[in-house]
Amino acid sequence: MNTMSDRSRSPTTLKVAIIGGGPAGLGAAIELSKRPFIEWTLYEKKPAISEISNGLTVQRNTWRMLEHMGVAQHIKADDFFRPTDGHHTQHRNGRTGELVATSLPPQGQAAPPHQEPCRMHRAKLQQALLKQIDQRRVITGKKLVDIIQLESKKIRITFQDGFIDEVDLLVGADGIRSVVRNFAFPDHHIxxxxxxxxxxxxxxxxxxxxxxxxxxxxxxxxxxxxxxxxxxxxxxxxxxxxxxxxxxxxxxxxxxxxxxxxxxxxxxxxxxxxxxxxxxxxxxxxxxxxxxGPRLESVTRFGAVALIGDASHPLSGAFGAGAGFALEDGFVLGASIDWAVGAGGALEDALNLFDEVRSPHYRDLYGVLDVLAKSNSELSKLHLSPDEEIHSRIGNTWKPEHNWMYYYEVSCALPGFLKTYDTRDTDHMATSRLGTSG
Ligand SMILES: Cc1cc2nc3c(=O)[nH]c(=O)nc-3n(C[C@H](O)[C@H](O)[C@H](O)COP(=O)(O)OP(=O)(O)OC[C@H]3O[C@@H](n4cnc5c(N)ncnc54)[C@H](O)[C@@H]3O)c2cc1C
Missing domain, CATH: 3.30.9.30 (D-Amino Acid Oxidase; Chain A, domain 2)
Known part of the structure; x- marks a missing residue:
């Protein structure tokens, strides 16, 4: 059986290209760095790793990942704003200034103080993530323009300057206009x-x-x-x-x-x-x-491509937690590879597990957006005064039941999936390829 490892031996080298140096790509690099058998390179099209725009909310789920990844240590108290009175967000009528509602954590879900949401400049988050990886493996000024899968199942990637690489696993962390997603799902459009x-x-x-x-x-x-x-x-x-x-x-x-x-x-x-x-x-x-764009049916393809961050869920910043989702993706990708190695599986098995954990999560996020779209469309049919419309919209949208994603604990969800996998007949596992770059 062509596996990522024999149970008795250490895993064979897995060569990985990460495309994109946003939160998703940097988070994946941190997680993959923890696996010595993974040889990763991060390619970023911009001349330097840099942020897009300014502020970003670090939600509770984002803090969890930053702490897990060792990134939180690089973020100082002066780097962010965290309300001292425990509120998450105030909702005011912009016309009158009146306070209409205050978002608080759901009952029983109050975060420990160090995981309370805060607002910070994206540049500070990017720099903190960057400090946690070997920057010699980050190659900037490399814009991915072409991807093909070879008969060997390896992925050949070509950059605008003619540079070519061949890898076992291509991680698309290239944001909302993902070139990797276009290759994997050409019929998907935003x-x-x-x-x-x-x-x-x-x-x-x-x-x-x-x-x-x-x-x-x-x-x-x-x-x-x-x-x-x-x-x-x-x-x-x-x-x-x-x-x-x-x-x-x-x-x-x-x-x-x-x-x-x-x-x-x-x-x-x-x-x-x-x-x-x-x-x-x-x-x-x-x-x-x-x-x-619509939800993707799967966040993996060809047993050799994984989409993470905005590339995997073009939600347009909905929920203000995309950086957290992106970091969760990197965490699950690393854990899925570990599981496949431990179970004597192939890369394809790791990607199947990754997909089984992340796709339902994104399905549920899209589900919240569907509920909101429906209630807002019903609202627009009512003939309300401007102030009535504002108050109704706040009431419809900012409900505690729409906030579960900030309290989702991916590290707790994962063992449940692993348990299901481990009790399955291992015959379902792929045997067709070796996760090696030999
Ligand atoms: C208005 C708005 C507000 C938001 N507010 C929040 C918030 O408060 N909190 C939060 O957590 N999230 C927020 N988000 C979401 C968050 O910005 C994204 O989810 C997050 O940046 C996704 O990270 P990413 O790494 O997947 O993509 P990106 O941050 O877009 O990074 C993608 C990287 O890939 C590179 N790249 C692209 N194409 C190529 C290529 N062909 N070759 C090489 N490199 C390439 C890009 O240059 C970029 O560096 C918001 C989004 C929007 C739009």
Whole structure:
């Protein structure tokens, strides 16, 4: 049987290429580094590992992964903002400033203080992840452009500069516009969701001078699900992010381009004075068009490709926990490989297990979005005043039962899957390939 190891011997070398140096790729690199038989290389198209945009919520599930990966030690208290009163998010009527609801953890699920959610600059998270890996294995300026599977089942990857590599396992961590996903699932497509995000930073010291702007994590809601999100970020940064519903008929990009500050100010002209004053501090603005696509039936392909992070679930930032999901993917991928090695299985078996753990998780996340879409569509049929619409939408959307993903413990879920696997007849295991780069 062609296996990743004989039970009596140490595992044969598994050659892995990780495409993309975002949270998913860096998290996978950390997890794969723990397995000495894995020879991994991370390829990133940008000239350096760098963040996309500014603020990011580190949810409880994200903290769990950061602690497990040894990354939390690189994050200092001044690197993030964590509310001192235990609230997660305030929901205010943006027109009046009235506090309508406060998100708290579900009963009995309060996090230990070091895992309470916080908001931090993405750059700090990226740098903390990077510190935990051997950076000599990270090759930047390498844009993947072509992928083929050879008869040997190995994957040949070609980069824009002509560089070629051949690997046993290709890990697609290349984000929402994943080239690896296009190769694995050519019929899958993403499209503009009809909403864009506008993001910028101002100085904490300026924002804190605004009367009526609490030092809190706040969604200021408007009509048509438009909102402004305000939050200190750690250091002297204060984040402003706005979601604006927009038509699809113009050229749309996934990530980052300069936008007009006037557009932000005009869209929220009916908002309360603190938001008007805050927008008055904005000197530059970046636009991120929300793209999303349907759920993939599987997050693995050809017994040699695994999709992780946004490449595996083009959810367009829904739930504000994509970095956490990405890190969970890396954790499960590493554990699945361990299991296959221990069970004398092949790489394909590891990927099947990875898929069995992660695909249902993403199915459930998409399920929450379906529920929200249905209730919001019903809401739009009612003839409500702007304030009634805002209050109803907050009530519909920000329910505790829609927050379970932040409390999901992947390390607890995994043993259940392993138990099922270990009691199965091992005849189901693949025998067709050796997980070796010999
Ligand atoms: C508006 C918005 C708000 C969000 N807020 C939060 C939040 O509060 N908390 C949270 O946890 N998540 C949040 N998310 C989600 C989070 O940003 C993503 O889920 C997370 O960045 C996914 O990480 P990733 O590594 O999969 O992808 P990315 O971060 O997109 O990284 C992909 C990497 O792959 C590289 N790459 C792409 N193509 C190639 C190629 N062909 N060759 C080589 N390299 C390539 C890119 O340059 C990039 O470095 C938000 C998302 C959006 C859109």
């Amino acid at each position: 499209s503009y969701t009809g909403a864009s995000s506008y993001r910028t930073l101002v100085r904490n010291s300026d924002a804190f001078n605004i009367n009526g702007l609490p030092r809190a994590v706040i969604f200021w809601h408007g009509t048509e699900a438009n909102w402004v999100y305000t939050c200190p970020l750690g250091g002297n940064d204060f984040e402003i992010t706005a979601r604006i519903k927009e038509p699809a008929g113009v050229d749309r990009f996934s990530w980052g381009r300069e936008a007009s500050v006037k557009h932000l100010i005009d869209t929220f002209a009916d908002f309360c004075p603190p938001i008007q004053q805050l927008h008055g501090l904005v000197t530059n603005l970046q636009q991120f068009d929300y793209f999303a």
